[in-house]
């Protein structure tokens with residue numbers, strides 16, 4: 003687990019045939035009020051919890067899982083996490099929270115081909131991800147958690163209820179899969195995705211005063227996030243409608 007800055011830790015995903023999302027742990031360790039952002043691929047929960055414990059963080063201090071969105075590579079091991087973190091809450095945007103609660107897994111799978119692959123490869127049966135959500139997040143919510151202040155940005159386009167978390171004080175942006183650090187963007191062909199919404203979300207992120215970019219996959223940026231997002235938008239906007 004790498005410390006990005008004080009109060010923000012990074013556990014890199016370890017991709018298989020399907021990617022495994024990065025996990026971020028937010029909060030001052032002394033606050034006993036930590037948050038886990040995304041959980042990663044199915045089967046990868048216990049090793050992450052072991053890893054967290056070995057760094058000296060008490061698992062009982064992890065109070066909530068915040069999902070940037072509910073694609074399979076981000077929510078996959080949530081049941082392992084809930085088992086290992088008995089009092090943990092699940093926070094997710096209203097739209098995708100409603101999908102989870104009614105057991106509608108179309109956003110999780112993204113398309114029928116992935117759904118078939120996931121069922122076959124991981125033995126996940128329909129209804130596995132029907133979950134109750136403790137807090138449904140929305141645009142402009144402010145989360146004062148673990149000694150840090152995060153603004154919730156609803157940034158649809160990659161999925162309907164995708165969120166970003168922005169900490170203005172430290173200029174940190176966690177954009178999920180909306181934008182990456184290597185001038186790439188999230189797919190916009192999956193169920194509930196929308197290219198023109200993604201363009202508007204990228205335009206919005208490009209306006210933020212951001213230095214640190216902590217995306218769902220690939221490398222992270224410790225400086226230059228704003229410039230990187232602007233360049234990414236310039237490259238991609240013609241394809242986004």
Ligand SMILES: [Zn+2]
Nearest residue numbers: 071073160179
């Ligand atoms: Zn995604």
Ligand SMILES: [Zn+2]
Nearest residue numbers: 023075179218
């Ligand atoms: Zn992803």
